[in-house]
Amino acid sequence: MFRKILIANRGEIAVRLLRACRELGIASVAVYSEADRASLHVRLADEAYPIGPAPSRESYLRIDKLIDVARRAGCDALHPGYGFLAENAALPRACREAGIAFIGPTAEAMEQLGSKTSARHLAKQAGVPTVPGTLDPIAELDQARQLALDVGYPVLLKAVAGGGGKGMRLVSAEAELPAAWRDAASESLNAFGDDRLYLEKFLPRARHIEIQILADHHGNVVYLGERECSVQRRHQKVIEEAPSPVVDAALRRSMGEAAVRLARAGGYTNAGTLEFLVDDQRNFYFLEMNPRLQVEHPVTEMVTGLDLVKLQIHVAAGEPLPFTQDDVSLRGHSIECRIYAEDPDNNFFPSPGKILARRIPAGPGIRLDDGVYSGWVVPTDYDPLLGKLISWGSTRDEAITRMRRALEEYYVSGIKTNIGLFHRILADAEFVRGEIYTRWLDERLMGGSFRAASPESAARTASNGRVEDAAVLAAVLWHLGSNGAAASTAQPPSQPESRWKSEARRDQLNRSPER
Numbered sequence: 452m453f454r455k456i457l458i459a460n461r462g463e464i465a466v467r468l469l470r471a472c473r474e475l476g477i478a479s480v481a482v483y484s485e486a487d488r489a490s491l492h493v494r495l496a497d498e499a500y501p502i503g504p505a506p507s508r509e510s511y512l513r514i515d516k517l518i519d520v521a522r523r524a525g526c527d528a529l530h531p532g533y534g535f536l537a538e539n540a541a542l543p544r545a546c547r548e549a550g551i552a553f554i555g556p557t558a559e560a561m562e563q564l565g566s567k568t569s570a571r572h573l574a575k576q577a578g579v580p581t582v583p584g585t586l587d588p589i590a591e592l593d594q595a596r597q598l599a600l601d602v603g604y605p606v607l608l609k610a611v612a613g614g615g616g617k618g619m620r621l622v623s624a625e626a627e628l629p630a631a632w633r634d635a636a637s638e639s640l641n642a643f644g645d646d647r648l649y650l651e652k653f654l655p656r657a658r659h660i661e662i663q664i665l666a667d668h669h670g671n672v673v674y675l676g677e678r679e680c681s682v683q684r685r686h687q688k689v690i691e692e693a694p695s696p697v698v699d700a701a702l703r704r705s706m707g708e709a710a711v712r713l714a715r716a717g718g719y720t721n722a723g724t725l726e727f728l729v730d731d732q733r734n735f736y737f738l739e740m741n742p743r744l745q746v747e748h749p750v751t752e753m754v755t756g757l758d759l760v761k762l763q764i765h766v767a768a769g770e771p772l773p774f775t776q777d778d779v780s781l782r783g784h785s786i787e788c789r790i791y792a793e794d795p796d797n798n799f800f801p802s803p804g805k806i807l808a809r810r811i812p813a814g815p816g817i818r819l820d821d822g823v824y825s826g827w828v829v830p831t832d833y834d835p836l837l838g839k840l841i842s843w844g845s846t847r848d849e850a851i852t853r854m855r856r857a858l859e860e861y862y863v864s865g866i867k868t869n870i871g872l873f874h875r876i877l878a879d880a881e882f883v884r885g886e887i888y889t890r891w892l893d894e895r896l897m898g899g900s901f902r903a904a905s906p907e908s909a910a911r912t913a914s915n916g917r918v919e920d921a922a923v924l925a926a927v928l929w930h931l932g933s934n935g936a937a938a939s940t941a942q943p944p945s946q947p948e949s950r951w952k953s954e955a956r957r958d959q960l961n962r963s964p965e966r
């Protein structure tokens with residue numbers, strides 16, 4: 452087993468990783484940028500070293516500095532967390548050269564799956580269904596025109612190097628294709644340095660469901676059930692849950708076995724996630740593989756009783772998986788809310804600043820994975836994820852009720868958070884019935900549901916006219932570009948007035964004297 456692990460990340464995931472190290476009796480080494488000198492992961496680690504200025508290009512994205520710290524501190528392994536360098540094959544390569552174990556897949560597996568088209572080829576080989584579309588990058592616009600006709604509109608142009616919806620364009624008719632082609636290619640070139648595109652038939656009402664897998668270096672691959680991730684805002688997941696409200700034992704098994712076949716075909720090792728779309732006839736289609744530990748891994752941990760980070764470390768150290776597929780069973784239901792320092796009543800603008808006070812939710816079935824403390828200043832330089840609130844219940848209803856109760860206990864002052872948005876989502880009848888799909892939240896936010904009607908937010912809206920104009924324009928473009936059915940998707944406010952009053956009263960009660 453390893454003696455010392457370099458945690459090549461920051462924030463809540465760095466804290467999560469070093470907690471696993473502590474439980475395993477492995478020393479943890481944190482790295483930090485100038486903006487993270489006082490961050491929680493630095494305080495909780497056994498050792499911590501500075502790696503440069505605040506911008507991640509000069510710190511958390513510098514492979515040379517990470518390897519240098521790992522060497523000097525005597526680390527025998529490195530965990531990348533998620534984001535930053537987690538999916539960059541140059542990091543496992545640099546680790547291999549330095550004789551440091553990388554806690555994740557090999558550079559080769561990462562590359563093969565990182566290209567969306569090569570992953571689609573692999574899926575076809577492994578007999579895993581994919582969305583109808585092209586298996587290879589498209590050379591030019593004229594070829595795209597023919598392929599789109601074959602597949603049938605609407606189609607989605609996607610970046611070969613893509614991820615997170617970047618370089619993705621919805622095309623409803625041939626007339627839109629040239630502009631969409633140009634936009635997607637230039638966005639992709641900007642984001643990934645690669646302008647190659649492919650296309651797929653667009654599945655408008657599908658759910659985003661992903662399968663967690665775990666593979667050791669002895670040929671054992673298991674699936675650990677699914678996570679439902681359909682509640683997203685502009686390709687950022689907002690709520691995740693396990694199991695999915697629509698996946699039964701038979702579907703779980705066929706998706707799980709498909710995921711395992713694909714992981715085997717790609718020579719995959721360690722923890723990974725396969726993203727699928729599931730349509731309303733419960734057909735599933737492979738989308739892409741994420742070769743890393745994911746933000747939402749805790750909901751899988753809650754229903755399987757497994758510690759994914761500790762298992763990642765054991766597997767990377769060459770140990771065989773300590774259980775087989777037959778030993779994996781799911782118990783109860785878990786939900787995760789991603790708590791961001793952003794203002795849902797002001798166009799989700801980031802809200803960095805000093806956390807003046809906070810009350811931490813606890814009690815039965817509640818877990819908080821975060822990386823902050825009172826008195827800490829949330830930096831502007833990084834993703835504003837403060838942490839994740841996770842609930843567990845023996846049923847989905849109990850998990851929802853516990854989450855609502857914990858959200859009521861949770862209080863942060865000094866910065867704005869999106870906690871209020873979760874109150875509204877968890878009170879929504881469709882969410883409670885589990886009737887969600889990929890554009891569910893975006894449609895509701897565009898339609899004006901989930902918007903607080905407090906005088907405070909009205910005043911803010913008035914003073915931010917330009918921002919609101921931009922939001923309205925975006926909403927119109929979104930609907931024109933998607934299905935032309937803007938009118939039918941506009942929702943009346945789903946909550947009676949009294950609810951907004953009670954939320955306003957809670958806001959009042961929670962106001963701290965400092966503000």
Ligand code: MV4
Pocket residue numbers: 582607614615616651652653654655657659683685686726728738739889890893
């Ligand atoms: C799709 C899709 C529908 N049809 N592909 C989004 C990011 C990337 N991981 C794949 N994504 C999607 N691919 C086809 N052929 C729907 C999504 C999607 C989505 C689309 C619009 C708005 C929100 C979304 C949330 C999750 C997935």
